[in-house]
Amino acid sequence: MRNAFPLFQSHLDLAQDYWSQLVQIGDTVIDATCGNGFDTFKLCQLALSNDKGKVIAIDRQSQAIASTRHYLDAHLPIELMERVGFYHQCHSTFPHYLQQAEVKLIVYNLGYLPGGDKSETTETLTTLLSLTEGQKLVKPGGAICITCYPGHPEGANEQEALLAYAAQLPPKEWSCCRHSWLNRHLAPTLLLIQKSLQQPDSKEEDGPPH
Numbered sequence: 789m790r791n792a793f794p795l796f797q798s799h800l801d802l803a804q805d806y807w808s809q810l811v812q813i814g815d816t817v818i819d820a821t822c823g824n825g826f827d828t829f830k831l832c833q834l835a836l837s838n839d840k841g842k843v844i845a846i847d848r849q850s851q852a853i854a855s856t857r858h859y860l861d862a863h864l865p866i867e868l869m870e871r872v873g874f875y876h877q878c879h880s881t882f883p884h885y886l887q888q889a890e891v892k893l894i895v896y897n898l899g900y901l902p903g904g905d906k907s908e909t910t911e912t913l914t915t916l917l918s919l920t921e922g923q924k925l926v927k928p929g930g931a932i933c934i935t936c937y938p939g940h941p942e943g944a945n946e947q948e949a950l951l952a953y954a955a956q957l958p959p960k961e962w963s964c965c966r967h968s969w970l971n972r973h974l975a976p977t978l979l980l981i982q983k984s985l986q987q988p989d990s991k992e993e994d995g996p997p998h
């Protein structure tokens with residue numbers, strides 16, 4: 789049954805709630821696994837106006853880039869479309885022109901393209917590389933939001949590695965938490981990594997510990 793529960797139905801509802809709270813018109817955001825473009829479209833709605841904002845859509849498969857472009861073409865006005873950059877590449881690197889601390893949000897929806905080649909799935913090593921590069925691009929007060937799919941073997945390894953990585957990030961600089969279902973076996977999980985507004989070189993005084 790659709791919309792059976794009062795607050796949210798899926799990890800995606802929860803993820804989109806976070807994105808909506810965080811992203812404002814004029815922000816730069818990245819969809820690091822654009823797939824069919826559904827997440828990219830949501831990010832465009834949040835970040836873009838006719839003269840402000842930037843959305844970067846990345847995918848390793850040309851089929852995914854074509855699909856995202858097609859979906860956005862059909863749903864976005866041309867002025868917003870011009871503010872979207874498409875990158876057919878692995879997300880272990882990001883477009884060179886992006887400045888450090890410029891990006892408000894990076895979104896990963898891991899796994900493989902629904903209805904596509906299941907062997908073209910995200911992999912632990914490149915996802916971790918991407919995450920470490922992405923951390924440099926995210927501005928203080930920005931975030932990285934990752935949907936993991938533990939229901940297939942590579943996805944389970946990937947999730948484990950990401951959780952271990954996130955668990956050792958310094959808590960004054962990064963807030964890392966995850967959402968997982970207790971009664972939905974092997975359902976997708978959500979990892980949210982927020983970058984503190986107060987970074988080590990920031991001049992502001994530390995507040996009291998919470």
Ligand SMILES: C[S@@+](CC[C@H](N)C(=O)[O-])C[C@H]1O[C@@H](n2cnc3c(N)ncnc32)[C@H](O)[C@@H]1O
Pocket residue numbers: 820821822823824825826827828846847848849852877878879880897898899900901902908909910911914915
């Ligand atoms: C679950 S799908 C993404 C769904 C998408 N966000 C949407 O809204 O339709 C995962 C995508 O990750 C892409 N992918 C896998 N490995 C990648 C990599 N190393 N770099 C960039 N994209 C990758 C796949 O090609 C696939 O399109």
